[in-house]
Amino acid sequence: MEDAEKRELPSYSRAEVSKHNSHESNWIVVDDFVYDVTKFAKFHPGGKQFIDRVAGSDSTNAFYKYHRRDVLETVAKKFRIGCIREEERRKGKERTLEKKKGDLELVPYAEPAAFAPSVSGKPTSLYYNETHVKFRKACRLFFDTHVAPTCVKADENGEHPTKEVYELLGKNGLLVARMPKGPWMRDVVENCGVELLGGVHVNEFDSFHELIAHEETCRLGVPGYVDGLGAGLVIGLPPVLQFGRPDVARTVGREVLLGKKRICLAISEPAAGSDVAGLQTIATKDPSTGDYIVNGVKKWITNGQFSDYFTTAVKMQDGTFSLLLIDRAWGGVDTKPIKTSYSPSAGTAYVTYENVRVPKEYLLGKEGKGFMYVMFNFNHERWYIVAGTNAANRLVLAECFKWANQRIVFGKKLIEQPVIRGKLAIMAAQIEAVQAWTEQITHQMNVLSHEEQSVVLAGPIALLKFFCTRVANLVSDEACQIFGGRAITRTGMGRIIEAFQKSNKFAAILGGSEEIMADLGIRQAMKHMPNARL
């Protein structure tokens, strides 16, 4: 793409560029493009003197000391006046790697091993086939084209993803792709015009495609906005689809999976986080109609601020729990934003229910069985949290590799320092371990029934989540040390590291805290352990 653009532009020799080396005419070269920065110099955010110092020269290396590559495609583009003559351009490893929309990364460990470039072109994993490769590439192109160009600003401004973005995700199957396996996918594909990306057929779609959909959504580097893109849907809609009355499940399922309505899961309360049994939101039954009247509050509800539907856990008068689907339009539901350490784009809310009348048709499953449904849903929720967190871990590692390759300190590249390579090694090894275990569990999800999964996978998924969020903690810590001051700066080179640092603890708490996960993993193992003795 860059080469094609260069063919269209006037070309200059390096000698010609070097003549424009003053305040009156200041040209610089970055990646073989020529920029006239004469007028821009005094508006340059880094100060005029930096630009003046390099007037007339190739400033590629100097440029990459202080900017992310995207500055070239945004701010710098309007000053681009030409390119360097072909025979004088940088060659081989001297050239900055060109990256087009939809390209997978070539940086080491930036992609799961099965998607890293293979020398022979042969598949390198037993879990994935050609449809997974096509699906990942199509997802990457989708996000690079439709989401990446605007999400950084939206996240910065705390804007929720728009209805248009949701509808686009819906139409391209990126909402249904994040649901557990079930008939809803065939329904929206065959009856609602949804087309799965990469030409994947409904019959081909499996849990590995779903894993890819989570990974691709979560690797944008803007955690608040990423959660705004459907964290509520991933955890809030499955109970409706799996346990709702068929007519309710179909109507609400279609609305949400097409991106026309939004949903969240409302379980935690000011006094009940991981301790789900401590819920205090009460549902009383109207004996004349069988409807439920709900009163109470919910806290930390991701997407609650802009959701239409709330999949809500309530306590019944007899002390048991039920799950109700509540529509904001019925009245009595109020949401207000909670300020968290990441962007308000996630729509994290404090939700109040005041005498909300819920028609009995909106009970999910059986009365009094809500706790079981919440537990059932937790396996999928925790597995999705792992998928997203490890995708973010990987993104951070790729940022570290790039930065260590371009940052010069004490006269050499950071990556030439053994201490930095040690940090990259510990991150890469642990991220790969999480990936391998995730893929193993994903395979089990593919072959086991839901019932078997509840028995066999609850423990391993809890331990995997515990391990993954510990790894995220380590990745964040090491990345901060590699990026130095930039890791605590919201914009510029270290923005992804800074955002990750502020948000990686979310995954260690939501969906069951690290401590509870570790304990649950071993308790589940003990349940199935025979009375073995040494």
Ligand code: HEM
């Ligand atoms: C077309 C050329 C250039 C453009 C459009 C440009 C634009 C920018 C922008 C937008 C920033 C704000 C930080 C960010 O968003 O990343 C910035 C910061 C900066 N730029 Fe440039 N720049 C250019 C060339 C250069 C060159 C050639 C140098 C050095 C020789 C330089 C040195 C700096 C420095 C030192 C900062 C401050 C970095 C910091 O805060 O740590 N810039 N520039």
